[in-house]
Amino acid sequence: MAASLTDSHEVVVIDVDSEKVDDLTYSLDILAVHGNGASLSTLQEAGIDRTDMLIASTDDDETNLVTCSTAKTVSDAFTIARVRNANFLETWNQSEGAFGVDFMVSTNLLTAEDIARVIGLPAAVNVDPFAGGLVQMAEFEIAAESDIVGQTVEETDKFEELTFAALVRNGEVIFPRGQTVIEADNRVIVIGRPESVQAFSRSVAPAKAREEVRDIVIIGGSDIGYHTAKLLEQRGFSPRLIEQDPERARELAEELPDTVVMQNDATDADFLIGEHIDQADAVVAATDSDEKNLLISLLAKNVGARRTVAVVEIGEYSGLFETVGVDVAINPREATAEEIVRFTQEGQIENLSLIEGRQAEVLEFEVNEESILAGRSIRESITELPAEVVIGAITRERDFVVPRGDTVIEPGDHVVLFVATDVLSDVMAVI
Incomplete structure (x- = not known):
């Protein structure tokens, strides 16, 4: 969040870890303060009295709530709290201003929403809605057996309501031309109408992955696992959920009427085989342990599950998970950062998605009369924008x-852009 905000805001970061404070001081153009953010004296040292916005995003829900409440006693700062437990979000929604929080983000709920979106799109590793669901951005992993390996972008880009935005190759975002050849293990990023994105996903996915997703298994009755099952139920699925703790399994069975809850240890390969996990279209590893999620995902893949999705709390592990065979690794921190950064820029940006460690952003904004895009064709206006921009x-x-x-863009239109972060500030100044 600090990295995303520092270009256009004065940012102060508070952390109890002195080494992190030193790292931030040298790596970002920010002021880093060593101390406890829930302490009034630390907040005052950080300049809370002249702060416009405070974001409490430690790993402890109660600390974040106390920090916001404390800040409200001495300042008019707008407060944002990151919480894991969605119960806090439910309480806050029912009582405006509860806990001294002006805006609240539930990490677990956001993560569950990310999981539910990815499951529904074959080969997708990242999916985000824009323009109230009228537009979808999706990132696809191109397997060696995919039909489009060896094709050019021009040959692949044959869907009317779809824009081919970028390729990710060896971890780097590139803006391809029509004759750029798509290689195995590349990632393709497209933006378009959801129906076209769905059709594109079927064209790039290996034959086995194109089959309709029906059998979904969630392993781990964590808060993320629970909310994932609940969202899938709302979309007409009847998932299976495996939870090791008997009491938690009983609670889940009572709260999830359309989910089959099983009480067992999901690291038991014999149990997985006995429950036909090999026939599952998707297995979601959502325990509270990254290591266990990795083990479960690899076991599920090994017995024959079509696709695996793992929750990865430590962001640095995400690449490792996918390298060793997990199909999709979802990092709750990244999902939360996107939501909070979007909110801090509300008014100018209505929605955004961070791409490949913030090498690029997909953002939605409403065109006003002063925009360089207003009243001009895309062909005309794009010549005045950097090359690293795709409408x-x-x-x-x-x-x-x-x-x-x-196409002529009119004031009041909502535009979804794909922009390299290096040129983002220049682009935002003119759109």
Whole structure:
């Protein structure tokens, strides 16, 4: 969050870890303060009296709530709290201003939403909605057996309501041209109408992955596991959930009427085989342990599960998980950072998604009269924008508009852009 905000804001970071404070001081253009953010004296040292916004994002829910409440006693700062437990979010929604918090983000709920979106799209590793669901951004892993390996971007980009935004190759975001060849293990990022994104996903996924997702197994009755099951129930699925603790399993069985809850140790390969996990279309590892999620995912893959999705709390592990065979690694911290950064820029940016460690961003904004895009064709206006910008989609009065060279963007349109972070500040100054 600090890295995302420092270009356009004066940022102060408080942390109890002195080594982190030293690292931040030298790596980012911010002021880093060593101390406990829930302490009034530490907040005052950080300048809380002249702060416009305070974001409490430690790993402890209660500390975040106390920090916001304390800040409210001595300042008019707008307070944002990151919480894991969605019960706090439910309480806050029912009582405006509860806990001294102006805006609250539930990490577990956001993560569950990410999982539910990825499961529904074959080969996708990242999916985000824009423009109230009229537009979808999706990132796909291109397996060696995919039909599009060896094709050019021009050959692959044959969907009318879809924009080919970028490739990710060897961890780097590149802006391809029509003759750029797609290679195995590349990632393809597209933006478009959800139906077109779904069709594209079927064209890039290996044959086995194109089959409809029906059998979903969630392993771990954590808060994330519970909310994932609940979201899937709301979408018409009847998932299976495996929880080791008998009491927690009983609670889940009572709260999830359309989910089959089983009480067992999911690291038991014989149990997985006996429960036909080999036939599962998707297995979600959502325990409270990264190591256990990795083991469970590899076991599920080994017995024959079609696709595995693992929750990874430590962001640095995400790449490792996918390297050793996990299909999708979802980091709750990243999901939370996106939501909070989006909110801090509300008014200018309505939604955003961070790509590949913030090498690029997908952002949605409403075009005003002063925008360089207003009243001009895309072909004309794009010449005045950096090369690392792609106009991915346009919506006008809740209708999807296909962005082509002669499309004229009007004030009031919602535009979804794919932008390299290096040029983001220049782009935001003119759009």
